[in-house]
Amino acid sequence: MAEPEKQPISIEALKRGDRSEFARMVDAYSLHIYRLAMRMLSNPQEAEDVLQETFLKALRALPNFEGRSSLSTWLYRIAVNEALMVIRKRKPELSLSRPAEDGEEDDNGEEMQIVDWGHMPESELLSLEARRNIDQAVEKLPETLRVVFLLRDVEGLSIEETADSLGISQAAVKTRLLRARLRLRDELSNYYRERMKES
Amino acid sequence: MNDPSHAHKCDHLIATISEYVDGSLSPQLCAELEKHLRECENCTVVVDTLRKTISLVQTCAEDDCLPGEVRARLFHTLDLDDFVKNDAMV
Numbered sequence: 355m356a357e358p359e360k361q362p363i364s365i366e367a368l369k370r371g372d373r374s375e376f377a378r379m380v381d382a383y384s385l386h387i388y389r390l391a392m393r394m395l396s397n398p399q400e401a402e403d404v405l406q407e408t409f410l411k412a413l414r415a416l417p418n419f420e421g422r423s424s425l426s427t428w429l430y431r432i433a434v435n436e437a438l439m440v441i442r443k444r445k446p447e448l449s450l451s452r453p454a455e456d457g458e459e460d461d462n463g464e465e466m467q468i469v470d471w472g473h474m475p476e477s478e479l480l481s482l483e484a485r486r487n488i489d490q491a492v493e494k495l496p497e498t499l500r501v502v503f504l505l506r507d508v509e510g511l512s513i514e515e516t517a518d519s520l521g522i523s524q525a526a527v528k529t530r531l532l533r534a535r536l537r538l539r540d541e542l543s544n545y546y547r548e549r550m551k552e553s
Numbered sequence: 554m555n556d557p558s559h560a561h562k563c564d565h566l567i568a569t570i571s572e573y574v575d576g577s578l579s580p581q582l583c584a585e586l587e588k589h590l591r592e593c594e595n596c597t598v599v600v601d602t603l604r605k606t607i608s609l610v611q612t613c614a615e616d617d618c619l620p621g622e623v624r625a626r627l628f629h630t631l632d633l634d635d636f637v638k639n640d641a642m643v
């Protein structure tokens with residue numbers, strides 16, 4: 355997420371307990387945190403819980419915020435941990451630091467989809483049905499790949515910030531990002547190939 | 554793609570395309586990949602559609618919004634009801 359343009363959020367004021375500044379911070383980042391949680395969990399109630407819990411934790415932890423990472427990276431880290439806790443309740447075996455999660459291995463042996471759909475008109479690439487398909491393709495990614503993709507490509511964090519938010523190495527971020535992107539590309543290729551046949 | 558050594562080259566270079574579309578690939582690997590792309594239609598399609606994939610997901614995500622009632626409940630939970638009217642929505 356881009357730091358807010360107008361007046362940057364003052365860490366000093368936040369640490370002093372300035373409530374109006376805290377409200378500004380909430381407004382600057384809540385959409386981003388909610389979007390991340392929605393796309394991690396695909397459940398509005400759980401996403402809202404994560405959103406609230408993230409800012410409650412941030413409020414409590416602010417006095418100890420050292421500013422080694424940016425405010426946004428710090429908030430994302432809290433939010434990711436909250437979302438992962440929700441997912442672990444569903445899937446206790448999930449771990450971000452394990453090198454290869456189930457379903458995260460290389461997709462060797464699977465043929466890459468070679469369909470040149472990139473030149474289809476935007477109206478077809480982004481039809482209502484196509485958008486649903488895109489959202490579902492992201493949902494289908496294993497969590498360990500999905501969270502990397504969301505932070506890097508949807509929220510626009512750098513490789514370094516993504517690694518920092520997740521507590522994993524930059525090399526692991528790059529590997530997972532590649533896999534996530536290739537899988538999404540394959541999913542979208544499957545979908546658009548059928549649309550191309552129809553037209 | 555029928556030439557096995559050519560297919561091998563494709564597999565090997567696929568690992569670099571994610572950094573390539575980010576513009577963060579080393580100059581040497583970048584030159585190697587671009588040389589291959591000039592000769593290989595399949596890999597060119599993969600690179601083009603990978604770029605498109607990322608931008609389509611981004612376009613969809615830009616439409617996400619924070620529902621007003623979710624924001625109101627968040628402000629209430631944080632004891633910020635006084636500020637809920639300051640509509641600084643993005």
Ligand SMILES: [Zn+2]
Binds near residue numbers: 562589595596597
């Ligand atoms: Zn090739």
